[in-house]
Amino acid sequence: MSWSPAHPETVFTYGAPQLKFGPGAADEIGHDLGALGATRVLVVTDAGVLATGWPDRVAGVIRESGLEAVVHDSAHVEPTDASLTAAIERARADGPFDGFVAVGGGSAIDTAKAVDLLLTNDGDLMDYVNVPVGGGRAPSRPLAPLVAVPTTTGTGAESTTICVLDVLDLKVKTGISHVRLRPTLAVVDPRLTASQPAGVTASAGMDILCHALESWTARPYTSYDRKQPDERVPYCGSNPISDLWAERSMSLLAKAFRRAVRDGADEAARGEMALAATFAGLGFGNAGVHVPHANAYPVAGRVRDFRPDGYPDDHPMVPHGMAVALTAPEAFRWTFAADPERHLAAARLLDPVGSHGGSGRGGEPRDVLPRVLVDLMRDIGMPNGLSAVGYGPGDVADLVEGSLRQQRLLATAPREVDGAALDGIISRSMQLWD
């Protein structure tokens, strides 16, 4: 390890929502909101999830418990300052609310966090957005209870304290980050992910895997300088608790990931993937993620005309999990030197019987984990590198520049990241297998 702080950190923090997990859990939300003291509840979702019927079903069980419920399909996929402001204004017009439910993916959950924040605290959205883009203000009052009901296995938004948004005028992705934004209760009901097509399961699964693997390999909390209490951040680096969640998430993925992609009706595999997603979220929600997630911003954001299977084909996109995955093998080949044993342990967790490239036969130790990842990506139908989603050698500098903007994420990497390192990782990620 290359870090040698003068006064090493000795303290780590861990926070998580309360959790209700299992088929049927979503039918108890009315009772849970009542126990949390809510009387009038806003259900936040997006138009796509609304069409599945689940948000109205959740509103129904809330009403059966004697509470009022209003449904807004006000979440925008990849929230922007404009979409969040519109969602907040719509909520204010229909308010007051003393409880919130988010039904959907990360976008719906993050939108609900912003709506809850601005309906319980004064000011405007930009007051709370991270500096330098916004005012970086901390909420002065507790938020109302927020129940997060993820419908895609992967984002981990149900466990985190951040709301990610694009500020359109500035063309920048930033966020609002405060411990009060963490949902009160996460309700993970695998029935809500039952309709995921194989391509979505594959991309979302790679997001889960990278949450686990990036928090597992994140810079250790003890490698930072001792923080003052008011300097503590939600992502404190890898620690004994985030390690535990990451390890178990990887073991579940080893067991269930290929099966869940192969057969969407395999309920056991789907349940294990939902658990893996929850565990990975509980881990990275405290440790942080790094290089693959930083790279995913420009890889997704600068898409030209790639249209993946299983997603709406009305616009080009690189799904988030796929964007994360495409540079992961090379990112972990580069981070290997920071802690070889940890990378080899991850390979063993992901490939316990050594049948997927992890047996260590032949090659350098630093190639073992990348080989396990590439073998998996090929099996589940990921594109063969950045070139397969439309990027070429001429795009490397642009992608590096976009990744370098994600300093908040790169700060969690186990080695100091500079442009040259990213250039190498991204260049070598153009094609992942022959």
Add this chain to the structure above:
Amino acid sequence: MSWSPAHPETVFTYGAPQLKFGPGAADEIGHDLGALGATRVLVVTDAGVLATGWPDRVAGVIRESGLEAVVHDSAHVEPTDASLTAAIERARADGPFDGFVAVGGGSAIDTAKAVDLLLTNDGDLMDYVNVPVGGGRAPSRPLAPLVAVPTTTGTGAESTTICVLDVLDLKVKTGISHVRLRPTLAVVDPRLTASQPAGVTASAGMDILCHALESWTARPYTSYDRKQPDERVPYCGSNPISDLWAERSMSLLAKAFRRAVRDGADEAARGEMALAATFAGLGFGNAGVHVPHANAYPVAGRVRDFRPDGYPDDHPMVPHGMAVALTAPEAFRWTFAADPERHLAAARLLDPVGSHGGSGRGGEPRDVLPRVLVDLMRDIGMPNGLSAVGYGPGDVADLVEGSLRQQRLLATAPREVDGAALDGIISRSMQLWD
């Protein structure tokens, strides 16, 4: 498994306090209480812990953050209705308070839960005590933030939603149990356990071990009938999350327990024991404990003249962890049939290299885990069975009767427990090794 419910449970719940862990964590409590909105804080402790200086030091850091702080040594070891009522009345007289800190073992933390409950909600203590002893009333209002600062590694009270008390007139041990009683934040600072004598480390460590082992072997949540949302209890049986904490706790104990007893100055071992205690608490705080903890009530409660090393010698006592441990080997020999693989896995976690009786050489499979436990207990100076703390064959019926009163705990056992089963376990626990 002998359970075959008509409609098996599909849902489990998981709750935990936020956590701050590590040397130095206790010095940040003022900041943390401020962030939680507190302005005037009551620090609850007992006379023994007060003498260590830590409660006043904590009150000092609270005042440095600009908050008011008052210290009460109002906790009684093994709280009673009388001691809790006195603590509540003293707090009311010095109130109001909008934040609470407990510095101490389970008794101080449970006392603070009761004080917080009765200062934020109407009524009297007995209104909230579990039926049939009390009124079983649920708190109608949220409690004020409670920061739990354990000074003994073991109790897990910082993670649980219960307050245990003796009702003196009825000579019965009961509790108050509600999710609102769970502390908001647990601050685990291994410096606060640095002065523990070896005998205390040994007994407290056996309590940690039994928390982990009992929640790991507890009746699985899927073996119960499907509950309605308002029937859910804090202890839902073993589940994938409590398993995770229990497993890791056992691995940490395998590494650190003997070292921590042998050398109280071994800081690494002490840190690992504090982490093991925290993890075990997070596990059993959701899954539950069973036979050894049920037996511990009469074993501790009916003591005659045993005086253990490392504890004040002004009165006879069987320390809680020791009382739990003494029937554990025989309890796990009896529960073995419910899930042999799980018992063997526990033996491997506690004795990974097979050097402490867990190698499985010779004997029946059901003897492997008991042999690992007995080997450990001998090494760390536990008494050789119930006879070594003063009980004889003539006491068995009385101990069985006391254990049978703990139906709330016995309900979590992986086999149906009756008097005959307890008679066998207790009789065979009189002497554990030759």
